[in-house]
Amino acid sequence: MAIVGANGAGKSTLFDGVMGLVHTRGDIRLAGESIQGKGPTFAVGAGIGYASERFNLFPYMSVRDNLLTGAWTARKSIEENLLRVHTLFPRLAERESQEAATCSGGERQMISLGRALMSAPKLLLVDEPTIGLAPKICAEIAQSLQRMRDEMGLTVLIAEQNANFAIRLAERLLILESGHIRAGGQSEELAKDEGLVSAYFGKDAGGFEAKEGVKSPGAAWT
Numbered sequence: 001m002a003i004v005g006a007n008g009a010g011k012s013t014l015f016d017g018v019m020g021l022v023h024t025r026g027d028i029r030l031a032g033e034s035i036q037g038k039g040p041t042f043a044v045g046a047g048i049g050y051a052s053e054r055f056n057l058f059p060y061m062s063v064r065d066n067l068l069t070g071a072w073t074a075r076k077s078i079e080e081n082l083l084r085v086h087t088l089f090p091r092l093a094e095r096e097s098q099e100a101a102t103c104s105g106g107e108r109q110m111i112s113l114g115r116a117l118m119s120a121p122k123l124l125l126v127d128e129p130t131i132g133l134a135p136k137i138c139a140e141i142a143q144s145l146q147r148m149r150d151e152m153g154l155t156v157l158i159a160e161q162n163a164n165f166a167i168r169l170a171e172r173l174l175i176l177e178s179g180h181i182r183a184g185g186q187s188e189e190l191a192k193d194e195g196l197v198s199a200y201f202g203k204d205a206g207g208f209e210a211k212e213g214v215k216s217p218g219a220a221w222t
Ligand SMILES: Nc1ncnc2c1ncn2[C@@H]1O[C@H](COP(=O)(O)OP(=O)(O)O)[C@@H](O)[C@H]1O
Pocket: 005, 006, 007, 008, 009, 010, 011, 012, 013, 014, 022
């Protein structure tokens, strides 16, 4: 599922709220259980991984050590989880001992995603997976997100400004405007809404090349 919205719509605040990093009102439920007000340690323990747009990597620590910082709640299965991360991102295995500060933007995104996977979450929140990345790297990241869903059985929730990227990748979309839900539903259904299409999908904002097999509703307006 993708949360789509312009800069300032509230996507990151929504994710921070789910993780208990900011104060929230109302209720937040994970598989029917309230996690409202229980804080980030509880959220991670309950099975939510978070790859924040802020990354917050440790620049002078190695790629491997950065990944290990995500394993605090899953210390018994570090090797197993690390192997999964390396299978998904072979480049992180190749660069294991390199300092994070010397990694490219795409590699940092991979470290951020990999670190979130080190706690073996059931639900992964990924904030702006493609921001600032070249189209080829965006496609690589998109493929890894699909593998997390299809091969690892994860529920993946992404926040995206790039509506065209989001609609090709996600089965469901939620459109956020100034903190409010403007529309939500199956990607294919929303693709038929002319108002939304002209507001959000009118021009190709990203240049992401859909991988074979990726559903591409409304290819005419990409
Ligand atoms: N704790 C807060 N209290 C009030 N306003 C906030 C708080 N956190 C973020 N905002 C504001 O909410 C808006 C949404 O921010 P953000 O979630 O970062 O948007 P997005 O990730 O969609 O770009 C911004 O205008 C931001 O300044």
